[in-house]
Amino acid sequence: MALAHRLQLRQGTSLVMTPQLQQAIKLLQLSNVELQEYVDAEIEKNPLLQRSENEDSDDNTPAEKAEKSDGELHLDDAKGAHEASDQLDASSDDVYEADSASDGAAAPESGPSAQLDWSNTGSGKGVSDDFDFESISSEEKTLRDHLEDQLALAGLNAADRLIAHRLIEETDEAGFMRGDVAAIAEALGTDVEDVEAVLGVCQGFDPVGVMARSVQECIALQLKDLDRYDPAMQALVDNLELAAKRDFKKLSALCGVDQEDIVDMLAELRALTPRPGAAFAGDSAPAVTPDVFVRSGPDGGYAVELNADTLPRVLMDRTYYAEISGLSRTDEEKEFVSECQANANWLIKSLDQRARTILKVAREIVRQQDGFFVEGVRALRPLNLKTVADAVEMHESTVSRVTSNKYMVTPRGVFEMKYFFSASIPSVKGGEAHSAEAVRHRIKEMIDQEGRETVLSDDQIVERLRAFGIDIARRTVAKYRESLKIPSSVERRRMLATGG
Numbered sequence: 001m002a003l004a005h006r007l008q009l010r011q012g013t014s015l016v017m018t019p020q021l022q023q024a025i026k027l028l029q030l031s032n033v034e035l036q037e038y039v040d041a042e043i044e045k046n047p048l049l050q051r052s053e054n055e056d057s058d059d060n061t062p063a064e065k066a067e068k069s070d071g072e073l074h075l076d077d078a079k080g081a082h083e084a085s086d087q088l089d090a091s092s093d094d095v096y097e098a099d100s101a102s103d104g105a106a107a108p109e110s111g112p113s114a115q116l117d118w119s120n121t122g123s124g125k126g127v128s129d130d131f132d133f134e135s136i137s138s139e140e141k142t143l144r145d146h147l148e149d150q151l152a153l154a155g156l157n158a159a160d161r162l163i164a165h166r167l168i169e170e171t172d173e174a175g176f177m178r179g180d181v182a183a184i185a186e187a188l189g190t191d192v193e194d195v196e197a198v199l200g201v202c203q204g205f206d207p208v209g210v211m212a213r214s215v216q217e218c219i220a221l222q223l224k225d226l227d228r229y230d231p232a233m234q235a236l237v238d239n240l241e242l243a244a245k246r247d248f249k250k251l252s253a254l255c256g257v258d259q260e261d262i263v264d265m266l267a268e269l270r271a272l273t274p275r276p277g278a279a280f281a282g283d284s285a286p287a288v289t290p291d292v293f294v295r296s297g298p299d300g301g302y303a304v305e306l307n308a309d310t311l312p313r314v315l316m317d318r319t320y321y322a323e324i325s326g327l328s329r330t331d332e333e334k335e336f337v338s339e340c341q342a343n344a345n346w347l348i349k350s351l352d353q354r355a356r357t358i359l360k361v362a363r364e365i366v367r368q369q370d371g372f373f374v375e376g377v378r379a380l381r382p383l384n385l386k387t388v389a390d391a392v393e394m395h396e397s398t399v400s401r402v403t404s405n406k407y408m409v410t411p412r413g414v415f416e417m418k419y420f421f422s423a424s425i426p427s428v429k430g431g432e433a434h435s436a437e438a439v440r441h442r443i444k445e446m447i448d449q450e451g452r453e454t455v456l457s458d459d460q461i462v463e464r465l466r467a468f469g470i471d472i473a474r475r476t477v478a479k480y481r482e483s484l485k486i487p488s489s490v491e492r493r494r495m496l497a498t499g500g
Helices: 019-029 032-045 062-070 078-089 097-102 143-152 158-169 181-188 192-202 215-225 231-238 240-244 248-255 259-270 318-327 331-368 370-375 385-392 396-403 436-448 458-467 474-483 489-498
Strands: 049-051 292-296 302-306 314-316 407-410 413-416
Touching (some): 019 032, 019 396, 032 331, 143 158, 158 181, 158 413, 215 231, 231 248, 231 259, 248 259, 302 331, 314 331, 331 370, 436 458, 436 474
Parallel strands (some): 292 407
Antiparallel strands (some): 292 302, 407 413
């Protein structure tokens, strides 16, 4: 059978990510520092763009005007919040609508963007062709990045993750945790014991000795890792000032070993690293410029406002556009001017929508987690991207990009917006979901009340939790039990039998 070539014409529909939409998505996930750099580059290559020096100019974007007039959204005033939301949403097309379909969800059937076709807005030559949809290339990893990566894999609950995040922020470039544990506990509304426990977990991160509070503690952590922290070595570490004075006789008496052993032990100490974070690049905890401020109101509510200093103010020079449009003679010149005008308009629209989107998502996070601001980490509620996305009528991927590399200043400290999301455990009867932290607390209470004859297996714990209306799998109970450093039922029964 012979093969032959045929030419067929077919008609179909497909989703195309235009360069303009790529730019809008990229702007959304950039941090405020990266955004400033991106806008500077766009201004440099687009002669129609310029920075707005006059904040009161009529050329300010709607987001800037809204922020000046209603920058504070009082969350305890439903009417005021609704009116402010309407004002923010007025006369603004959602440039991220098409992003929903890009992640596999159904495209919206209504709304401003559904009626507008942005695909013909210039050729997009002003937008980078090597745009990465999901990540921005990172520079050499810092100690803080390294610790945050390990925190994500540590299996901590939402409350403990917030504590760990704060401890990492208090860690300097040498690898030492410089914060006061009591002050951190007070700021986060938790107990000193909880902060100490989380610090103990973090001190198990790589590099060995990181997040110690002193040189002695740093050395002790490294010796424990080498299984060399015996009583003699402990006494030596506790008296390093005598080692500096080379008072081997007194050290020998304190450590209970001869002077020759002291010399060998000191040689071991010299092989350790007094600055565990020195191998990493840059500052481990660079200064964070917040995108959002959350402030307590006099009436007990909370006000959310954008940080105006992080919002690039750009506008298109229409006078210059009219001038060069009249001077354009060739088709190539006219096309260039048209592309510059289209790209300038789209950048301004994208910046405006980015500001609105960050404010909407931040306001909803504060509304959902208001208990945290009042009572601390113990009051964190289960929260996922979908809950916030549904509330602000956006796609989950948009909310995910908004909460990445965006920070909010709160009365309890500075937090990345993504840290307010925590897992939930469903209810047996379809009622309100349970916080993972609350479920862990119940498991711990059950085990604390065990007797020699009443040790509970993981399956029995599952049955009791189901009686409370908590739908949970046995493997999840085992995971939570292990995260609490609680041994298995067999080991607990043996410990109770031996009185251990």
